[in-house]
Amino acid sequence: MPLQDDTKQQLNDALKARKALEDTYEAQFKILALFVSRLSLACKGVDVDLDNRLAKLRTELNRGTDLEKLLPFIEGTSENLKQLEAKHQLDVQKVQRGLTEAGKLLQKQKGLPDQLRRDLRELLGKVETPSATVHAFLPHLNDLTRLYQHALEAKQQLSSDCADDDRYSHICRQISVELTNLLSELAFAEDSAAEMDKIRHSLLEKLPIDALLEACLKTINIIISSINRERQSAEHFLLKLNDALSSVQQTVVSSLSTSSALKERMQVLNQQIEQQIVHLGAASERATSLEQLKMLVSDKLSAITSSLREKDQLEQQERHNLQLTLGDMEQRLHELESEALTFKKRISDQSFRSLQDALTEIPNRAAFDERYQLEIKRWQRYKKPLCVVLADVDHFKSINDNYGHSAGDKTLKVIAKTLKLNLRETDFIARYGGEEFIILFPETSLVELEVPLNALREKIRKIPFKFKNVSVPITISFGATQFVTKDTSRSAFDRADEALYEAKRSGRDNVILKPAGE
Numbered sequence: 001m002p003l004q005d006d007t008k009q010q011l012n013d014a015l016k017a018r019k020a021l022e023d024t025y026e027a028q029f030k031i032l033a034l035f036v037s038r039l040s041l042a043c044k045g046v047d048v049d050l051d052n053r054l055a056k057l058r059t060e061l062n063r064g065t066d067l068e069k070l071l072p073f074i075e076g077t078s079e080n081l082k083q084l085e086a087k088h089q090l091d092v093q094k095v096q097r098g099l100t101e102a103g104k105l106l107q108k109q110k111g112l113p114d115q116l117r118r119d120l121r122e123l124l125g126k127v128e129t130p131s132a133t134v135h136a137f138l139p140h141l142n143d144l145t146r147l148y149q150h151a152l153e154a155k156q157q158l159s160s161d162c163a164d165d166d167r168y169s170h171i172c173r174q175i176s177v178e179l180t181n182l183l184s185e186l187a188f189a190e191d192s193a194a195e196m197d198k199i200r201h202s203l204l205e206k207l208p209i210d211a212l213l214e215a216c217l218k219t220i221n222i223i224i225s226s227i228n229r230e231r232q233s234a235e236h237f238l239l240k241l242n243d244a245l246s247s248v249q250q251t252v253v254s255s256l257s258t259s260s261a262l263k264e265r266m267q268v269l270n271q272q273i274e275q276q277i278v279h280l281g282a283a284s285e286r287a288t289s290l291e292q293l294k295m296l297v298s299d300k301l302s303a304i305t306s307s308l309r310e311k312d313q314l315e316q317q318e319r320h321n322l323q324l325t326l327g328d329m330e331q332r333l334h335e336l337e338s339e340a341l342t343f344k345k346r347i348s349d350q351s352f353r354s355l356q357d358a359l360t361e362i363p364n365r366a367a368f369d370e371r372y373q374l375e376i377k378r379w380q381r382y383k384k385p386l387c388v389v390l391a392d393v394d395h396f397k398s399i400n401d402n403y404g405h406s407a408g409d410k411t412l413k414v415i416a417k418t419l420k421l422n423l424r425e426t427d428f429i430a431r432y433g434g435e436e437f438i439i440l441f442p443e444t445s446l447v448e449l450e451v452p453l454n455a456l457r458e459k460i461r462k463i464p465f466k467f468k469n470v471s472v473p474i475t476i477s478f479g480a481t482q483f484v485t486k487d488t489s490r491s492a493f494d495r496a497d498e499a500l501y502e503a504k505r506s507g508r509d510n511v512i513l514k515p516a517g518e
């Protein structure tokens with residue numbers, strides 16, 4: 001029996017040990033199941049198929065399903081994971097390639113700061129190193145994003161600098177245009193005119209701001225010295241006038257005093273003559289003999305004759321003095337008259353020249369502005385059609401560039417002359433600035449313009465321009481419009497400008513008529 005007891009004991013012990021082992025396995029299995037369940041949750045979102053499989057596995061694990069029953073699940077999921085692993089490798093390569101390409105693209109950008117370029121080079125070196133997971137690239141991606149951000153900031157700065165550049169050249173262009181217009185509206189004497197011409201020519205180039213300011217200062221100096229010259233000339237005229245008037249006054253005063261002295265002397269003589277006649281009468285009564293009377297009369301008569309002669313001389317002297325005074329005054333007046341004439345001509349020349357373009361000798365922009373307002377008023381009053389036309393020489397810059405500015409100037413003169421000669425008396429042409437002309441056609445409708453404008457265009461094209469022995473055909477484009485009721489001077493002008501732009505865009509050497517409302 002002890003043996004039986006012993007065996008029983010052993011069996012019990014074995015059962016206990018097994019139970020303990022089973023308990024341990026079960027606990028371990030639970031821990032493992034929990035871990036697998038958590039791990040599966042961590043994988044969630046990588047792949048939908050995998051997510052579904054893992055969700056099922058978790059449910060089974062929670063239920064405590066036998067490992068045996070779980071095995072097919074596990075196998076299927078393992079297969080799924082293998083495929084994912086392959087895909088993961090591809091993803092890693094893709095991320096690596098993507099990062100490299102994005103980095104290289106950034107490297108190609110212009111205007112990046114040097115430090116950014118260095119950081120980028122270093123980053124691209126790191127990206128080249130192979131990595132097992134996509135995660136390993138995350139810091140690189142982060143770095144690259146940062147570099148992109150810096151690059152964008154640098155670019156933005158650069159483009160705002162460029163915007164400044166644009167603004168700068170816009171301002172320069174505006175100053176240049178305004179100054180050119182001002183120069184064409186100013187009238188100057190010969191020497192200043194040459195200086196002005198020099199400044200005008202310099203403005204044909206693209207000038208930096210300091211050169212433009214210098215041109216402005218030079219212009220101001222010329223204006224000031226010209227004003228001074230005009231003032232001096234006016235002063236000179238006034239001084240002459242003053243001189244002449246005071247000399248006339250002096251002459252009149254001295255001639256008055258001379259003539260009053262003569263008058264006094266004449267009175268004395270008259271008295272003397274009267275007295276001599278009275279004496280003669282009294283003495284003749286007293287005379288007792290004819291001989292005595294004869295002597296007395298002879299004496300007195302010679303005294304009277306000498307007084308009369310003296311009186312005659314005095315009268316002659318007075319007449320002579322008067323003639324001298326008159327002659328002197330006449331001469332003074334002639335001088336003054338010619339001085340006044342010169343001055344008057346100077347003033348009228350001045351006002352004429354201030355409305356004339358110095359180069360082409362046709363009206364300038366200021367003259368146009370005046371005439372434009374006048375024609376608009378006429379159009380409003382009489383309701384007769386009014387057209388405004390802008391004309392611009394084609395590719396004029398290339399004439400300057402290829403043959404020099406003097407050739408350009410000559411071209412403008414010839415074109416202006418041709419245009420003017422081929423217009424009616426009632427039409428008005430002005431140089432609007434640069435190589436642009438503006439024409440007003442009163443009492444003309446837009447349809448009526450087609451033929452004459454095309455004729456003008458042909459005329460210009462046929463001018464045999466020759467530079468450096470090369471025949472250079474020059475063409476011109478026209479943009480025309482007609483005033484309508486709602487128009488202002490500006491709106492009609494803008495429409496003509498748009499038409500001109502269309503003429504240029506259509507290939508130049510063209511006439512575009514643009515009615516309102518198109």
Ligand SMILES: Nc1nc2c(ncn2[C@@H]2O[C@H](COP(=O)(O)OP(=O)(O)OP(=O)(O)O)[C@@H](O)[C@H]2O)c(=O)[nH]1
Nearest residue numbers: 204392393394395396397398400405408409434435
């Ligand atoms: N010689 C000379 N050139 C002038 C004068 N005024 C303006 N210019 C030049 O005229 C040229 C005008 O050039 P752009 O405005 O580019 O026009 P474009 O070359 O005529 O070309 P499109 O008008 O487009 O056909 C510039 O080069 C100016 O310098 C001037 O009084 N004399």
